[in-house]
Amino acid sequence: MRGFEQIPWVYDPMCALIERTGLGRWRAWLVGGARGRTLDLGCGTGRNLALLPPGTAAVGLDPSWHALLRARRRAPRVPLVMGSAETLPFRDGSFDTVLSGLAFCSVPDPRAGLGEIRRVLRADGRLRMLEHVRSTRAWKARIQDLIQPCWTVLTGGCHPNRETERSVIESGFEIETEGRRARGEMRRFSARAGVPGAAALASRRS
Secondary structure, three states: OOOHHHOHHHHHHHHHHHHHHHHHHHHHHHHHOOOOEEEEEOOOOOOOHHHOOOOOEEEEEEOOHHHHHHHHHHOOOOOEEEOOHHHOOOOOOOEEEEEEEOOHHHOOOHHHHHHHHHHHEEEEEEEEEEEEOOOOOHHHHHHHHHHHHHHHHHHOOOOOOOOHHHHHHHOOEEEOOOOOEEEOOEEEEEEEEOOOOHHHHHHHHO
16 A cells, blocks of 8 residues: 555645745755756655756656656656665766755665665765654654654655654764754755764764
């Protein structure tokens, strides 16, 4: 059974509604910083692909065939690949930018996915993320934990209680201060690959 995130005619109107509350500006920031060869990881129905700046050479990847069919309408000239974040079918150092817009909450193994992103990014490349994360408020985080099993089934994989920023740091990325924003449980940031393990050590010491 597919969750509603894999049903384009349900998911697209939901995203359109949420974007009117401010998410649209954050998505524009996410995509506007793409440079060079760009991978839209978890491209879904192609909402990011339609906004890419001129000069980028994009590839969209998503595990849902139905979502990719909708993405094809929005970005007819962009190559689309059906695949998973944990086993990216690209060579090492293939991309200047990797985008993840509301996608990593649904990656089954986020650490493996982040490891693959490090592999396919160039040494000077950037990971740009727009994600919802575990709440910093204890009571709200407990609610996220309680609803997570049911919500994950209902949506087809989304985990509302993931500490994605921490996972990014512990996977060897350094989150940049420029453009980093937090609003409630929403986060946006750009990160570059650092020295593996160093960022995680620094995080534990802080």
